[in-house]
Amino acid sequence: MNNTPKIDRQREHQANERTFLAWLRTSIALIGFGFAIARFGIFLRQLNVTLTQQEPAINPLFSSENLGISLVIFGIVTIALGTWRYNQVFWQIERGDYKANRLIIWIISAVVMILGFLSIPWLLWRNKLPNRPFSVPNQPQSKNLR
Template sequence: MAPPPQPAEQDPRVYFAAERTFLAWIRTGLGLMGIGFAVSRFGLFLRQITAAQSHLPPRTTGLSLWSGVFLVALGVIVNLSSVYRHFQLVHELSSGTWRPGRVSRDAVLLGLILAAVGIAMAIYLVLVR
């Protein structure tokens, strides 16, 4: 006869899964910060190319700088939010108050923000040629 299943709060696999999810969120935040840095520095690269080709002072909107800063800041927010959520989840698991099947509001919010940024970038690319 098989032993009765352990409650989720006592199964170490649940904590390992929470740890993997936490690390995935950290990786997402680091990726956003890296992409933001690259976007910000790409504007500098474009200004240098323009200045070298036309020998005129480069005309710039600063859009790549601010969009890069926004992505870096979003990555920091994702990392801080993931730390807070991980502590909250471990506490819920250890106290037995965890409820399965809850939607991750942080994931949905990040997805909506990134979709809005993607749409804004697509519109910008179409309008500025």
């Protein structure tokens, strides 16, 4: 082991655990956003079908479902990387030879930025819906409004 005082090693391990919890929160957020994006895309498609009575064309490669699934998978990979990094730092603290690893930070940042850029078309895309008031189908509208 090393000659670092016990209280200093405890603080280092606690900091390592807090960092792991940050990885965990990040992965949960990515999974949650992925699920929300995928489901919201399905909701918008169903709403479009209800209002226009036409099935919209869907790009098989660039869809909200694919973006959502990518975020969920990336969230799962993030927690795996966080767990691996936690264990790696744990043993480095115990041996007294801690080395920062910036490569993981760059990889995570790049993937989140790429997935963020892929979500921009969904923010800018406006589907042309007919300009008609909402009405309940198959119900006659009364001319005598009291």
